[in-house]
Amino acid sequence: MGTAMNHPVRRTSVDLDLDELERAKETLGTRTTRDTINTALRVVNRRAALARAAEMIEQGGFDIVEPEELMALRQARLVI
Numbered sequence: 001m002g003t004a005m006n007h008p009v010r011r012t013s014v015d016l017d018l019d020e021l022e023r024a025k026e027t028l029g030t031r032t033t034r035d036t037i038n039t040a041l042r043v044v045n046r047r048a049a050l051a052r053a054a055e056m057i058e059q060g061g062f063d064i065v066e067p068e069e070l071m072a073l074r075q076a077r078l079v080i
Helices: 019-027 033-058 066-080
Strands: none
Touching: 019 033
């Protein structure tokens, strides 16, 4: 069983707060319960990934390249 994008799916039954579900639908711009839940899961996972990336940046885990430096690197690569 999978979706159009071939991601694994599982059918489940859960009790949902219907007021919260409606608020989430409005916030996310979704129409169905399935779309709302799947979109909410993507949003939560994206936020977590961004938080991890921000933490890595703060700890010096990434070398941030300024736009001017990036352009110079690209130009040097084109010349070679």
